[in-house]
Amino acid sequence: MKTATKQRGLAKPAFHVLMLLDHPFPPDTRVENEIESLVGAGFEVTLLSIAPDTRLERDTHLGASIVRYRVPKKMRNTMRGLAGTVPLLSWFIAWRVGRLAKNISFSAVHAHDLYMCGGALRAARQLGLPVVGDLHESWVDALRQYAWSTRLPGRLFVSLRRWRKLERRWTRHCSRIIAITAEGKNRYVNGGCAPKKVAILPNTVNTRVFDQYAEDNSVMESIRSPFTVLYTGGIDLHRGLSFVMQALPAVLSHGPIRFVIVGEGSIRPDLEAEAKALGVAEYVQFTGWQKQSLIKSFVLGSDVCLVPHLKSGHTDTTLPHKLFHYMYLSRPVVVTNCVPVARIVQEAECGMVVDSGDSASMAEALMELRRDAQMRRRMGANGRRAVLAKYNWSYSAQALIELYAGLATK
Numbered sequence: 001m002k003t004a005t006k007q008r009g010l011a012k013p014a015f016h017v018l019m020l021l022d023h024p025f026p027p028d029t030r031v032e033n034e035i036e037s038l039v040g041a042g043f044e045v046t047l048l049s050i051a052p053d054t055r056l057e058r059d060t061h062l063g064a065s066i067v068r069y070r071v072p073k074k075m076r077n078t079m080r081g082l083a084g085t086v087p088l089l090s091w092f093i094a095w096r097v098g099r100l101a102k103n104i105s106f107s108a109v110h111a112h113d114l115y116m117c118g119g120a121l122r123a124a125r126q127l128g129l130p131v132v133g134d135l136h137e138s139w140v141d142a143l144r145q146y147a148w149s150t151r152l153p154g155r156l157f158v159s160l161r162r163w164r165k166l167e168r169r170w171t172r173h174c175s176r177i178i179a180i181t182a183e184g185k186n187r188y189v190n191g192g193c194a195p196k197k198v199a200i201l202p203n204t205v206n207t208r209v210f211d212q213y214a215e216d217n218s219v220m221e222s223i224r225s226p227f228t229v230l231y232t233g234g235i236d237l238h239r240g241l242s243f244v245m246q247a248l249p250a251v252l253s254h255g256p257i258r259f260v261i262v263g264e265g266s267i268r269p270d271l272e273a274e275a276k277a278l279g280v281a282e283y284v285q286f287t288g289w290q291k292q293s294l295i296k297s298f299v300l301g302s303d304v305c306l307v308p309h310l311k312s313g314h315t316d317t318t319l320p321h322k323l324f325h326y327m328y329l330s331r332p333v334v335v336t337n338c339v340p341v342a343r344i345v346q347e348a349e350c351g352m353v354v355d356s357g358d359s360a361s362m363a364e365a366l367m368e369l370r371r372d373a374q375m376r377r378r379m380g381a382n383g384r385r386a387v388l389a390k391y392n393w394s395y396s397a398q399a400l401i402e403l404y405a406g407l408a409t410k
Contacts, residue, residue: 015408016044017132018106019064020093020116022076024053026061027292029321030136031112033206037397039063043404048100050093051076069096081154083115084163093119094126101127108132108175108407114139117170130175130407134201137180138187140167141314145238147266168192176403181340184317199399205324206393213296220301223285225258227370230302230331232295232322235265238315240308240336243359245271248280250363255370260285262298299329303376304369307335311356316340324391327383332376334365344391350383 017038019031025047026032035045045064052073059066071079079089093116097109101123110132111120117133124131140163148154168191171177177198179185185198223230235241241261251257261271261284268286275281290298299305305326309315315338323341326333333351335341345351352369354361369376 014044015107015404016046016105017108017110017404018097018100018104019045019047019110019112020097020120021047021049021051021112022080022089022116023049023051024055024068025049025051025066029206029292030203032062033209033393033397034134034201034400035062035064036206037393037400038404041401041404043408046100046104046106048096050096067100080115081148081157083118084166085157085159087118089115090118090122094122097123098126108404110134111174112136114167114170117174118166121170121173131173132176132178132403132407133171133174134178135171135180135184135188136318138184138314138317140164141312141317142238145236145310145312145314147237150237175407178400178403180318183339187317199403201399202319202391202396203321203324204391204393204396205321205328205387207328207387208394210296210325210328213293215300216294216297219294219297223258223260223287223298223301226256227304228258228260228302229304229306229366230260230262230298231306231308232262232298232325233320235261235263235268235271237267238310238312239265240310240356241267241271242274243310243357244306244308244362245274245278245280245284246359247363247366248275248283249278250360251366251370252280252283254367256283257366257370258283258285260287260298260302262287262290262295264289295325296329299325299331302331304366305331305333307333307338307341308362309336309338309341309356311336311338319344324387327391328387330377330380330384332369332379333383334362334369344386348382348386348391350379350386352379 038045047064047066049068050071053068053070057068083089108130109120109124111117112134113136120131143149143158149158171188172192177188177193178201179198180202182200185200188198189195275284307323319340327350335345335353336356337353342353345353352365354365
């Protein structure tokens, strides 16, 4: 099936995909994986990045053309924040795409994230093109979780009711929708999308790329301890890091632990203050953002890895890259009962599932894994097998290639 799919893609070499993104690129693991797969299948790709960036306005990456339209960070954030109320971002995107299309003939517009879909649809109507909405998360539910959208002044400009209406309207008007999970697909189908137009493309690991990353012994040694627990990713309200922090005193009463947080986010000062208040600050290590190539070494330096997301409409429909990174590197995981991550962990028997926000359950899981090294090895091996068999990008990307092969045929 894989060979036939690629042949279908190559049959239309002039099919040119315009991707839209509102942050500096590269890096972006998901977007890079998609570009690599589409270019490898014979499609042309141009990515328009509307973001603060000091690099070349015109560039290439992984065989795609990169066009950077530089806007100040404050302007970008304002347009994104107002996108559901005042369509400044949609107008801006349509204007930039229209300018770009004067010199390049595109075949489809690919919008990364819901808030980019309004501008993509506006531009595509003028150009007579199909739109693919690549919905990295349930944006409407995410707005209930982010610090910027739930605190002043941001919450004054975010209307969830308006966003729900836009989600239904935009997803119905897109020619194709890409969801992260089966649960996400059900959300869009229930919102009025035909099931056949929604493809599932999870954030699985590109093992070929991951294998190329060198193992950095200095990184591994910097976090090593008798029992090291690792979290990688953003630090925001819905990530569940606070209840992990609250579990540490109970774990420490039965033995040593080091909790390493690789990432950054708006509530980091709150977490640091909480660690001090709980008396566990010396056992918590914040590293800030790290290069993607170093994540491998952080995982290899750990004993157990976490996906402690708080259960919500958002986390019940999405899957983070980190889960598959952990599994591929044979590390047992502790996750919360968010539907997609819990489903995969239970299916693969690669970790433990605890109730969202339950610090006592988190403490018990960590203490059990600390006591039982054989269990850790067994779960780690199960996770790696599951990734090699199914949860890898080569397997997942077939859905993306087939989606565009279908559009090219039309």
